[in-house]
């Protein structure tokens with residue numbers, strides 16, 4: 001990190017906290033918005049991060065902090081990927097250059113960081129429920145402050161948001177929801193709510209209702225003059241009654257909008273009115289994703305979450321440099337297309353992460369067999385169960401941490417019925433800079449206890465291909481977990497090869513210790529074994545491949561041949577792969593063995609690069625070497 005003093009532009013330089021904003025006039029606020037955009041673009045071009053959403057929310061952020069008395073009034077961001085301007089004006093400008101880096105500030109609102117961050121976020125659609133709880137607590141404590149939830153149109157489509165609307169519309173308390181509508185999720189937003197919002201924005205709702213009334217009147221056969229006259233008048237008065245946002249009005253909210261989310265004066269005036277309203281209010285604000293940076297406006301999807309780039313051109317800093325190997329995501333996407341060409345029963349499901357999960361090629365080639373359900377992981381899984389009941393083979397591609405949302409659906413709707421649904425868990429293990437909200441460190445633990453479910457993790461790209469091939473043909477639920485980023489450089493075979501379910505492989509022989517690795521830890525274990533050999537320690541390396549079912553005969557052989565066994569996984573230790581091995585030994589009375597487990601101890605891992613985190617938790621080559629060395633020296637072993 002470079003701690004050099006930074007200059008932010010003339011207005012941002014003197015505005016450290018929202019109190020300062022409350023003294024600014026419209027012209028100064030506009031200048032501040034420019035300073036904020038420049039700082040956000042410059043910083044994210046170096047650190048990477050969520051650019052387009054943050055640029056789109058600059059004026060909204062300023063307006064909210066100007067009108068509401070933060071931090072006494074509570075602002076609750078949804079997802080939090082749009083909150084960079086909020087961070088910059090709430091005392092963190094001097095640390096903003098550390099965004100998403102080890103020891104630096106988080107990419108999402110975080111209570112540990114600032115009293116202005118009211119609720120920790122990263123996953124979508126929590127804001128309305130969290131705000132509702134805060135409101136109830138306020139009233140129980142007889143305190144007096146305003147509560148504002150700011151949620152995007154994509155996040156509004158999730159079931160959790162509707163649960164929050166259902167609750168708060170009925171409670172009739174003065175919750176303010178600001179719907180930041182840019183017609184985009186990461187990709188263009190999907191679903192009926194999205195169409196509805198679009199029709200509100202363009203005034204189509206009113207036009208449609210008028211057309212429906214006219215069509216209805218035409219269906220009445222002999223309409224007398226009087227009735228016609230009456231109905232004309234009825235239509236006029238109905239027109240007056242029809243407000244945009246009637247859906248929200250019907251749910252108990254006062255609807256305000258649609259407002260231009262980039263006109264500061266307009267936003268501020270309206271929010272000042274809203275501040276004094278009673279009961280639940282929904283303020284519909286229209287913004288543009290990427291606003292103010294031409295490249296992000298033109299390509300909001302690429303600039304949603306982006307790595308370092310050249311600010312002058314928008315080009316990625318990695319452009320032209322060939323990546324070490326294709327990503328697991330790409331291999332998954334290509335393999336699925338290949339398999340789907342052969343098998344028309346294969347269908348693919350994403351929950352608003354088409355590009356992120358590598359399903360774009362599938363969507364292009366098989367549009368009828370591709371389903372983007374929006375940010376609706378629970379619906380996506382039960383929807384897959386429905387498809388499977390009718391003979392389809394659904395492949396549900398969801399990031400590991402987002403699948404946590406759909407636990408009951410996996411268990412109750414898929415596995416209890418033993419349906420052949422394949423879960424492709426991208427971003428398992430450490431994801432890096434997104435941090436604790438996004439690491440996929442729990443899946444082995446939360447999946448392995450579910451009956452009927454096969455759980456596997458490939459050591460490389462070729463094994464991912466084989467696993468996917470085996471999964472779509474095995475006729476029962478399967479979860480395959482694989483990491484974010486490039487593979488190790490083992491290209492998939494031309495023809496996929498099936499794996500025997502529940503069979504691991506011995507990759508290198510040894511006599512002193514057996515290292516049992518799974519998924520991303522297999523190659524580090526192999527490299528560690530080479531280094532250990534130089535130290536005179538002979539370590540066997542086993543690729544377990546399956547966390548469930550475990551390879552029982554392999555484990556029995558190992559227990560007979562080795563006194564020392566080390567398990568390594570990029571997952572929490574509690575209930576994970578190593579736990580499964582220990583349970584197996586205990587159940588089979590294989591007790592005369594010393595087993596150590598490497599993995600993530602009982603804490604939330606923070607944000608840093610994947611390499612830094614693997615090093616920190618000792619699951620890389622270095623950590624394995626030092627743990628094995630300590631075991632062989634019979635020292636008390638501390639995980640690095």
Ligand SMILES: Cc1ncc(C[n+]2csc(CCOP(=O)(O)OP(=O)(O)O)c2C)c(N)n1
Pocket residue numbers: 053079081082122123124151152153154155156182184185186289351352353375377402405
């Ligand atoms: C439960 C969950 N699923 C998926 C995501 C990934 N995700 C992050 S932002 C986003 C799009 C959100 O759209 P919207 O709320 O409209 O915000 P915008 O990006 O348009 O500013 C998605 C799908 C997530 N964070 N949480």
Ligand SMILES: CC(=O)[C@@H](O)[C@H](O)COP(=O)(O)O
Pocket residue numbers: 050079081122123304305356427431434484
């Ligand atoms: C905010 C959010 O949840 C997503 O944008 C997420 O950060 C995407 O992660 P990847 O960059 O790994 O696709």
Ligand SMILES: [Mg+2]
Pocket residue numbers: 152153154155180181182183184185
């Ligand atoms: Mg949006």
